[in-house]
Amino acid sequence: MSFLRFAARRVAEMAATLLAAxxxxxxxxxxxxxxxxxxxxxxxxxxxxxxxxxxxxxxxxxxxxxxxxxxxxxxxQGDFGRSITYRTDVSRLLADRLPTTLLLVLMALVVVAVLGLVLGWIAAVRGGRTDSAVLVGTTLAVGTPSFVAAVLLQGLFAVNLGWFPSSGSGEGFLDRVWHLTLPAIALALYLIGMLARVTRSAMTDALDSEHVTVARSRGVPERQVIRRHVFRNSLGTVLTTGGLIVSTLLVCTILVETAFSIGGVGQLLELSTTTKDFPTVQAISLIIVALFMAVNLIVDLVLPLVDPRITLGTRSSSA
Structure with missing residues (x-):
């Protein structure tokens, strides 16, 4: 199956699923x-x-x-209706609040990707006590809900130490990044542990594979073995968790935005659900579903490029 045909089929499937959603x-x-x-x-x-x-x-x-x-x-046509609570167009509400939420999710995603991959890499390559320490740390991270992490980080770094603001989203790009740093860490903590465990497991399995043994026997430098034969072959497994990571970030941002009083889409969804603002809730829910599906589509298209062992359509047909 050609790449264009596969992409067209996946887009059609996404459109049909989005219609049902x-x-x-x-x-x-x-x-x-x-x-x-x-x-x-x-x-x-x-x-x-x-x-x-x-x-x-x-x-x-x-x-x-x-x-x-x-x-x-x-x-x-891009018309999400009129908000019952705010008595204004839902599109205007989303335009005012969506950039803050997207920046928060993007910052959290960067933190998850960097720390999750690095910790998983270190645990798999070094093993021993380092591996045990990473496993303990990731266990604590996975066992800490986002709203609990938000309260702890807010109390320590905002209230007690005063290093970061305790609420609000700031004005201007740099000020907004400063305001969203603690919320992004609270949002990312659970997923850092999850991604680190997935990366560690995938790289550990790759280290025991036959082609890694052959590469080492031929005298290929260890760093090159880890980078080309271990980490690269693990990326397929890591990327398949991309949809889950993004969907978790989108859902948990509701709790984190509420805890830090961030005027984003998550807090808007929570308030709109309480007041039964149907048009706003429906618009936000549909956008979240569309973003989740778009991420899965991107993962399906990128996987064969990252891991040649995966043929077009293999993942989607097995799922």
Whole structure:
């Protein structure tokens, strides 16, 4: 199968899955108790005429499939609807908050990639006490939820030592990076441990492989053996966790943004869910699903280039 055909098939599969996900995202909100009208009324009684006006304004009295098709058509055109809570376009809310969340996720992803790969590499190559120390450290990291890490880091480095801000997202790029450093570390801690363990396991298996033994017997320098024959052959296993890492970052950012009072999409999702702001929750949920699927698509396309042993379509067909 050619690369272009494989890429086209995966994009088509992604579009079909995203369509099914949009139906689930749209329908799930209407299964929850209560309604947007009850929030808008704030517990006050309303005349049938006022309630009918609210339902008509937000199309709450239209049949379900009519609402879904209308919503889907607007989404395709980039219109996510109007926020019930903030009384403004959801697109504007996302435009104001999405850059902060994306920067936070990107910073956390860099921390995860660097520390996770380095710790896994060191543990596999050195072994012995170093390996044991890395295993203990990663066990503690994996066992620490993001919100617990957020509270601990906030208390130590923000409140007690005053090295970093305890809340907010800052203004300007450098100030924003400074404000998001602790949240990024809290967000990344669990995934550092997970990636380090995956990297260590993959490299340990590669070290025991036959081609590594042959390379060493031919006098290939050890650094070159580790870099070309061990680490490179482990990248396939490491990359397959990419989708899981990104999805975990996107989900856990809700807790971290709330803990640090960061005005990002995660905190917006938490507030919108509480107030049953249907358009905002649906838009954010669909964006998270789309980002997760896009990452998996990129991983599927990159894997055969990184590891020639993986043929096009092997991973997707086995999954």
């Amino acid at each position: 949009s139906f689930v995202v749209f329908g799930a909100m209407y299964l929850a108790p209560g309604s947007p009208a009850s929030f808008l009324l704030s517990g006050r009684s309303a005349s049938p005429e006022a309630l009918a006006a609210i339902n008509a304004q937000y199309h709450l009295d239209d049949p379900f499939f009519v609402r879904y098709l209308s919503w889907l058509g607007d989404i395709v």
